[in-house]
Amino acid sequence: MTALSATSPTLAGTLLGDNGRLSAVRMVMLAIAGSLLLWVSAKIAVPFWPVPMTMQPFAVMGIGAAFGWRLGMATVALYLVEGALGMPVFSGTPEKGIGLAYMAGPTGGYLVGFVFAAGVTGWLAERGFDRNVLTMIAAMTAGTIVLYAFGLAWLSNLIGVEKALVFGLYPFVLGDAVKIVLAALIFPAAWKRLSSKG
Template sequence: MAIATTMRPLVSLALPEKGVTRLATQLFLAIVGTLLLTVSAKTKVVLGPVDISMQTLAVLLIAAAFGLRLGVATLLLYMAEGAMGFPVFQGTPEKGLGIAYMLGSTGGYLAGFVVMAAIVGWAADRGWDRNPVKLLGAMLVAEVIMMAMGFAWLAQLIGPEKAWQFGVMPFVVGDLIKVALAASLVPAVWSLLPKRG
């Protein structure tokens, strides 16, 4: 008996089955996703080298709702917009634009967001987005990896002690709350939808 390894993520309910319309819908969703990421990045509390924003929550929700392919594509489109100089990141334009900004203090976190989207999107494609415990586990793994990437990058710029003090510790509680919220919201949406055969 074969076991299915993929299920359809939440956004698949809104996608046409095939063709140009499906591609156009996916492109539209990716653009909307980058707008959500931009707004979430600009919703921030200034703390120092790296500020607290709602962006982690946005990345988790996009990845869980979009799945691996569309989730990662959305994050890569967002990174491309930033690399081209659009002020989509948290500290833009006041702290620079484009590649120069991306190589600054938040560079590791930005790369970590793509990895985070891949992990959570992979889990969603396997139906973990319907189970809050499984989704929480995937999101915690994604969070730890994203923070580790951000810490490693920041440590190269300001040293490990300051990177831990300013780039990790202030975010632990807030990010855990965001992970718990995202891991609850997506399964809750699934539970409200009519059961499909």
Template sequence: MLQSTPAPYWRTLSRQAALAVAGAALITLAAKLQIPFWPVPMTLHTLAVMAIAVAAGPRLAMATLAAYLAAGAAGLPVFSGTPERGIGIAYMMGPTGGYLAGYLLGAGLTAWLAQGRGTLGRIGAMLSGLAVIYALGLAWLAQFVPAGQVLSAGLFPFLPADLVKVALVAAGATLPWHRLGGTASR
């Protein structure tokens, strides 16, 4: 019986890097798609972040979000509303900067909590990650809008759509995503 030898470390690392870049491209595409929703149009940004977190595991999810944020910081128009509303670090320092940072930490937490969990566990993991995204986003947004308007500007219009996205990811998480390169155990 022939034994297969493990792939060299550099090959595994380059595969993970390619998956992170592909994930960052997916997040970019999701950020650019707008779907009519009430009270504000929604993007698929959060859906992509949560799907990657649940499918890829903590290391690959955080590498993907780091690649996405690095591309944005470098001036590539990867964020929602770019280049019309600015690009690069200037955009990241604007009102939505806290949400962008929240995506990184929220994806890592979601991926870590979702490891080996069933549907309800993944939903709980995504809600925990969403809480991190909103906590950082609202704290940062408070620098730009009056205190009494933070929730009405940064939470209430977006929460219903984000809950729908969590439900969609939870429904889709039963598919064999590990065959695409990530595993829920990483």
């Protein structure tokens, strides 16, 4: 068995589970709580250069890392369903529209990318990447690349590749680097604290 095929308990499973396993009821509760966290994270803009920074990508990949890939993806999917049903859960809603009309706009690819970014980060976390600063940087970077792949592909289809990079990538790179470092500090520290209590 290779290192990447061996799975480790998730942070949520270790904190709330029975021998690392979460009951169905707890998984549902975590998915609902996670979708609410995503809603809040979409609404909070942190002043940053060159554009204000939301903490939503951090929340998406943090949920993936804490919950694991399956529950992480399900949580983000639940959030998207809430948005598709017209709940004002996305950044800029309801002012910029709601529901499927909003999701078909410029940020549609990023919204879909959230699901897969949580999945990639969660899959790597289940293999212990969230327990070390450098490997957590790698996991968050991988999730961020997946997020941008979906987001930029969709945006490029709407406005062209060059404009997509100018408006959908370059202004956010520095802020996303800060989020990656933040996650790389928080998750290993949380695991270290748990192990010291055990």
